[in-house]
Structures are given as structure tokens and as C-alpha cells.
Amino acid sequence: MRKIKELGEFGLIQHLTSSLNFRASDSILGIGDDCAVYPVKSGMKEVISTDALVEDIHFKLSTTTPEALGRKALSVSLSDIAAMGGTPKRVLVTLGLPERVSLLFLDKLYSGFNEICNQFEVELAGGDTVSSPKCFFINIAVIGEAKRVFTRKGAKPGDLIFVTGTLGDSSLGLKLIGKKIKGGKDNKFLINRHLDPTPRVKEAGILARSKLDITSMIDISDGLVQDLYHICKASNVGARIYQDRLPQSPEFARTCGKNSISPLPLLLNGGEDYELLFTLPADGAKKLTRQFLKAKVFVTQVGEIALKPRKVLLELRDGTMKTLPESEGFNHF
Amino acid sequence: MRKIKELGEFGLIQHLTSSLNFRASDSILGIGDDCAVYPVKSGMKEVISTDALVEDIHFKLSTTTPEALGRKALSVSLSDIAAMGGTPKRVLVTLGLPERVSLLFLDKLYSGFNEICNQFEVELAGGDTVSSPKCFFINIAVIGEAKRVFTRKGAKPGDLIFVTGTLGDSSLGLKLIGKKIKGGKDNKFLINRHLDPTPRVKEAGILARSKLDITSMIDISDGLVQDLYHICKASNVGARIYQDRLPQSPEFARTCGKNSISPLPLLLNGGEDYELLFTLPADGAKKLTRQFLKAKVFVTQVGEIALKPRKVLLELRDGTMKTLPESEGFNHF
Numbered sequence: 244m245r246k247i248k249e250l251g252e253f254g255l256i257q258h259l260t261s262s263l264n265f266r267a268s269d270s271i272l273g274i275g276d277d278c279a280v281y282p283v284k285s286g287m288k289e290v291i292s293t294d295a296l297v298e299d300i301h302f303k304l305s306t307t308t309p310e311a312l313g314r315k316a317l318s319v320s321l322s323d324i325a326a327m328g329g330t331p332k333r334v335l336v337t338l339g340l341p342e343r344v345s346l347l348f349l350d351k352l353y354s355g356f357n358e359i360c361n362q363f364e365v366e367l368a369g370g371d372t373v374s375s376p377k378c379f380f381i382n383i384a385v386i387g388e389a390k391r392v393f394t395r396k397g398a399k400p401g402d403l404i405f406v407t408g409t410l411g412d413s414s415l416g417l418k419l420i421g422k423k424i425k426g427g428k429d430n431k432f433l434i435n436r437h438l439d440p441t442p443r444v445k446e447a448g449i450l451a452r453s454k455l456d457i458t459s460m461i462d463i464s465d466g467l468v469q470d471l472y473h474i475c476k477a478s479n480v481g482a483r484i485y486q487d488r489l490p491q492s493p494e495f496a497r498t499c500g501k502n503s504i505s506p507l508p509l510l511l512n513g514g515e516d517y518e519l520l521f522t523l524p525a526d527g528a529k530k531l532t533r534q535f536l537k538a539k540v541f542v543t544q545v546g547e548i549a550l551k552p553r554k555v556l557l558e559l560r561d562g563t564m565k566t567l568p569e570s571e572g573f574n575h576f
Numbered sequence: 577m578r579k580i581k582e583l584g585e586f587g588l589i590q591h592l593t594s595s596l597n598f599r600a601s602d603s604i605l606g607i608g609d610d611c612a613v614y615p616v617k618s619g620m621k622e623v624i625s626t627d628a629l630v631e632d633i634h635f636k637l638s639t640t641t642p643e644a645l646g647r648k649a650l651s652v653s654l655s656d657i658a659a660m661g662g663t664p665k666r667v668l669v670t671l672g673l674p675e676r677v678s679l680l681f682l683d684k685l686y687s688g689f690n691e692i693c694n695q696f697e698v699e700l701a702g703g704d705t706v707s708s709p710k711c712f713f714i715n716i717a718v719i720g721e722a723k724r725v726f727t728r729k730g731a732k733p734g735d736l737i738f739v740t741g742t743l744g745d746s747s748l749g750l751k752l753i754g755k756k757i758k759g760g761k762d763n764k765f766l767i768n769r770h771l772d773p774t775p776r777v778k779e780a781g782i783l784a785r786s787k788l789d790i791t792s793m794i795d796i797s798d799g800l801v802q803d804l805y806h807i808c809k810a811s812n813v814g815a816r817i818y819q820d821r822l823p824q825s826p827e828f829a830r831t832c833g834k835n836s837i838s839p840l841p842l843l844l845n846g847g848e849d850y851e852l853l854f855t856l857p858a859d860g861a862k863k864l865t866r867q868f869l870k871a872k873v874f875v876t877q878v879g880e881i882a883l884k885p886r887k888v889l890l891e892l893r894d895g896t897m898k899t900l901p902e903s904e905g906f907n908h909f
Contacts, residue, residue, distance in 0.1 A: 272727060276729075277794060280727075285616065285619075287616050288614065288615055289616050289622070292612070292668070293702065295672060295704045295715065297707065323610045335624060337628045371627050375630045378711040384624075386622075394613075395609050477608075
């Protein structure tokens with residue numbers, strides 16, 4: 244295997260990008276010039292976002308594989324586009340590389356990128372590859388398109404609150420990594436939900452194409468409560484959620500049970516589930532459920548939007564109400 | 577002054593972005609949601625690129641100011657858009673922050689971003705701010721638009737080769753930083769050309785709006801010869817340039833003279849000038865010169881494209897020819 248040094252900057256870029264095989268049918272110019280060039284589609288909106296992953300802050304090389312890391316780096320960015328009801332179209336990948344990162348590692352990382360690009364028909368349109376002796380980082384900029392966009396602002400009192408999929412799997416998976424906790428297959432599922440999350444691009448597409456009046460949407464990266472606070476603040480409303488409606492995977496429920504782990508904190512505050520959290524007026528609920536059932540997508544109503552107080556309240560199983568605190572976000576500073 | 581830790585991630589983002597004052601008149605949604613949202617302009621092409629700067633590789637905090645760093649980080653990205661004949665429209669900024677970077681530093685960095693955003697009417701549309709304990713990095717993703725794009729491919733034998741501005745200033749400036757070399761005002765000019773380059777957005781706009789048949793274009797980031805090789809390889813042609821036509825600033829010429837520095841290597845291989853290098857058929861030369869003169873933009877014909885050999889040749893002052901070697905790029909690995 245050749246070494247990165249021998250390839251040089253241009254050789255490395257050529258080597259890595261030669262393995263990519265999804266190419267947008269309408270791209271005017273892909274990798275290899277100063278910029279990538281695309282036509283704009285009249286009537287569409289452009290949706291853009293960026294996300295960085297830093298070694299030992301967002302991932303550990305000892306607990307993930309380069310393929311999973313590549314998939315996750317793209318998936319979390321695609322999730323931001325999905326959160327707006329958009330379709331991701333292209334990504335720009337920046338790699339900051341210490342010398343210890345090998346060419347073999349990068350090949351596997353790109354194989355992960357390639358899988359997600361193929362799965363979601365996203366083109367890796369360019370990037371930058373730089374030396375970064377002291378830390379390994381990945382930055383993804385993503386560009387998508389949308390006919391209509393769903394923002395955090397717009398939730399109205401009386402709207403119902405929905406989440407796709409199940410909650411807490413990712414944070415429980417993170418707890419399990421490297422620990423000797425009973426579980427077998429369940430552990431594998433949960434850890435995988437953390438290391439290799441699925442961006443809800445398909446689900447966002449269903450919502451965008453539906454005639455449903457989605458009043459607000461976000462992806463759950465900081466945890467259900469935190470992200471619901473984002474919606475409440477932007478929409479100037481409050482919310483009430485119900486303990487017994489928070490969707491759990493069987494794997495999550497079994498693992499919490501077997502190991503005496505309290506599920507509620509994980510369901511409420513566990514981050515990185517990358518499920519969609521959205522609101523719509525009550526009269527749309529039936530149609531939503533029907534459409535998601537047809538598409539075999541799991542969706543749960545977890546609560547409703549309230550005018551006051553401008554807080555997120557939790558109704559516990561015994562009927563008592565609790566005001567949930569807002570965190571400052573994932574404060575890694 | 578408050579500390580970054582006290583602000584938290586969301587507080588920090590709000591604090592920093594509150595100082596920005598350029599906002600695109602057509603933006604649908606700026607900073608503050610999962611993505612920024614823009615309308616697409618029918619008939620235009622989208623031009624995208626990304627660039628990372630890593631401390632001690634691309635900049636040193638001991639030799640630049642935070643304001644200049646902010647300006648340069650954006651300028652080098654805007655230069656990529658200019659290199660395609662595009663107009664930069666919006667940027668996404670990722671900051672990887674070690675604890676030692678203070679809020680005051682970030683305020684000044686953002687003041688530099690803000691200056692460039694205002695000068696070039698570019699919106700800082702979003703980004704990501706992450707903890708990066710071991711290294712400070714900045715990643716800029718830039719999105720521009722273009723009616724027609726100028727790529728590296730398309731130079732034809734007989735085309736004339738032009739550069740905007742002057743060559744070698746930035747690399748001479750880099751040499752001068754921290755050294756006790758005679759110069760005064762000249763040193764300041766040259767160092768400034770390195771620390772605070774001007775992206776040739778205005779010049780690219782003139783070329784794009786002109787009816788000139790620009791056959792290829794690139795910005796000079798790796799040095800004249802290296803970037804000319806990029807054009808030659810992409811266009812499958814060779815090139816001949818002339819020693820006595822390479823444009824020097826008076827400051828460059830005087831500083832080289834006074835300090836017995838050989839100017840030629842810097843003119844040929846000095847990187848980071850961020851001038852435009854482009855080709856066009858000979859019959860367009862007069863019109864080009866007239867248009868640039870009118871706009872008070874300095875442009876010089878430095879050579880011409882040749883069919884063979886597929887090399888960059890230099891005609892020295894004494895008439896002898898020399899084949900210039902191609903480097904592997906700025907090999908920082």
C-alpha cells in the first residue's frame with residue numbers, strides 16, 4: 244500500500260475520489276477544478292448546512308470503524324437537510340489529517356462516504372484535504388433542495404407533537420460501548436444506532452410530498468427535550484409530553500430492564516437519535532399515520548403544543564406534571 | 577468579558593453572529609435553524625467549494641491578527657469562486673476551538689469575517705462551532721452563482737496567458753514575517769499581501785460579464801507554474817511564459833534588490849497570490865486590456881499556450897528556454 248506522503252496532496256485526492264461512484268445526472272462539473280458546478284432548479288429552494296466531527300470529542304477511533312465513521316459523518320449532515328424537509332443533493336468533505344491516519348484508513352472512510360452517497364443519491368462534489376498534525380477532524384458541508392421547508396418556527400397551540408422511530412437508543416448505545424453489559428444482539432443494535440445512525444431523509448420526503456400542514460420540524464440531535472425547546476422558543480409556545488408515549492425500541496427496553504438502567508433520562512435527553520420531531524394540527528394526524536403506515540415508517544405522537552407556560556412539561560405515568568429543564572446544549576466547551 | 581464556557585454552544589453562536597450585518601436581500605432563512613434556506617435563481621449555475629485553515633499549518637497566531645485571519649479565511653474561499661468566474665453569495669463557517677481561544681479573539685475574528693462579507697456582499701449563512709482541544713481550525717464552505725463558468729479545461733494552442741495583479745508578493749511577504757529585513761513600508765505591503773490577500777471577485781465579474789472568450793481560468797494559490805500546469809493538464813496543452821513579462825510590484829522589486837533575494841523563484845513558484853490566471857484567444861487581447869484599464873485593474877500577458885510539448889517552458893531574459901518542473905503541489909503531508 245502506498246503512503247499518503249508518496250501520493251502528495253493531488254495524488255491523494257485523486258486516489259480517494261476514484262472510488263466514489265455516485266454522480267448526479269445533472270452535475271456540470273464535479274471534483275477536480277476550483278469549484279464544483281451545478282444547475283439550479285427553478286422553483287426550488289436551496290438548503291445548506293455544515294457539521295464538524297473532531298476525534299475524541301465526537302468520535303473515538305478505538306470504538307468505531309472507519310467505514311461507520313464515514314457513514315455517520317455524512318448521515319448527521321444529511322439529517323440536517325431532512326430536518327427542513329429537504330432532499331440532500333451534494334456534500335463537500337474536508338479532512339484534517341494527522342500523519343498517523345493511514346491511506347488504508349482513508350480508503351475505508353471513503354467507502355463509508357460512498358455507501359451513504361449511493362444510498363441517498365448524494366454526490367460528493369469536492370472538498371479539501373489538509374495536514375492537521377495534532378488532531379483528526381472531518382467537516383461536511385451539505386447542500387440540499389426543497390420545494391417547501393419546515394422550520395423550527397410555526398408550531399401552534401393545539402398542534403400534536405410527533406417523533407419518528409424510537410428514542411434513547413443512541414445514548415444507551417454510547418453507554419454500552421466498551422462496557423461488559425449483558426445484551427448480545429440488543430447491545431449490537433443499540434451501539435449501531437449510536438455509531439451508524441440513519442438520517443430520516445425518506446421520512447422527510449414523505450412529509451414534504453404530503454399535503455400535511457407540518458407547522459415545525461427539527462431533527463433530534465441534542466435530545467428530545469432540548470430539541471423540543473428549540474421548537475418552543477422559535478415558535479413562542481410551550482409543550483406537554485407524556486412519559487408513557489415516548490417510543491422505545493424492544494432492544495432499549497430489554498437492556499434497560501436487564502441492567503437496572505432508568506430509561507426516562509435517556510428517552511428525554513439522550514442525544515444523537517437523529518429522528519425527526521415535528522408538529523402538525525390535530526386534524527392531520529389520521530392522514531399522517533396512514534401515510535407513514537403505508538411507507539412502513541414508525542411514528543408516534545408524544546404530546547401536544549400548548550400556549551402556556553413557555554416550558555416543556557412532562558406528564559408522568561402517575562399523572563403528575565413536571566417542568567423539564569432546558570439544557571444549554573451539548574456544552575463541550 | 578464573558579467566557580465561552582459561560583455562554584455555552586448556543587449562546588456563543590448567538591453572540592458571534594449578532595455582530596454580522598450583511599444579509600442577502602433574498603434569503604429565506606439565515607442562521608438559527610438546522611439549515612439556511614435560499615431561493616435558487618433560474619438560469620444560474622451554482623458554484624461550490626470548501627477550504628480549511630489549520631493553526632501552525634496555514635497560519636500562526638503569533639504573526640497574524642484575528643481580524644486579518646478572519647478576512648483571509650473568507651478571502652481564500654471567495655477566490656475559488658472568482659476562479660470560476662462566479663460571484664460568491666454565502667459562506668458556512670466551521671470553527672474548531674481549543675480552550676485557549678478567547679471570546680475576545682473570536683469577536684475580532686468575526687469582525688474580520690464581517691468586513692469581507694460586507695465588502696463582497698456575501699452572507700455568513702450558518703456554520704458549526706465545536707470544541708477541538710488539540711488544534712484550532714477554520715473551515716469555510718462557499719456557495720456562489722455564475723451565468724457561465726470558466727474551468728481549467730479549454731485552453732487552446734495560440735491562446736494568450738494573462739495574470740491579474742503582481743506575482744510573488746505573498747511568498748516574499750511570508751519570508752519577511754518576523755525577520756529583520758530592511759524595508760519599512762515595502763515590508764508592510766508585502767506582509768499584508770500574505771496575511772490579508774484580496775480575492776479577485778471584481779476582476780472575475782468583469783470577465784464573466786464581458787463577451788470575451790475566456791478559454792480557461794484558475795486562481796494562483798500554489799504558484800504561477802503549478803497552477804499553469806493545472807490548466808495545461810486539464811486542457812491537454814503546453815505553455816510558454818517569459819521571464820521579463822512576469823509582473824512585479826515596485827515593493828517586491830525593491831525588497832528583492834535591497835536584500836539580494838532572487839526574484840525569479842518567487843515569481844514562478846510563490847504561492848498564495850490569489851491572482852487570476854486565465855487564457856483567451858489572441859484576438860480578444862485588445863478588448864480585455866481596454867476593459868481592465870477602464871476598471872483600473874492591472875493585467876499582464878505573461879505568455880501563450882502551445883500545443884507541444886505538454887510542459888511549461890520559460891524563456892529567460894537572454895533568450896534561452898528552460899522547462900519548468902511541476903511540483904506535487906504544496907505537499908504538507
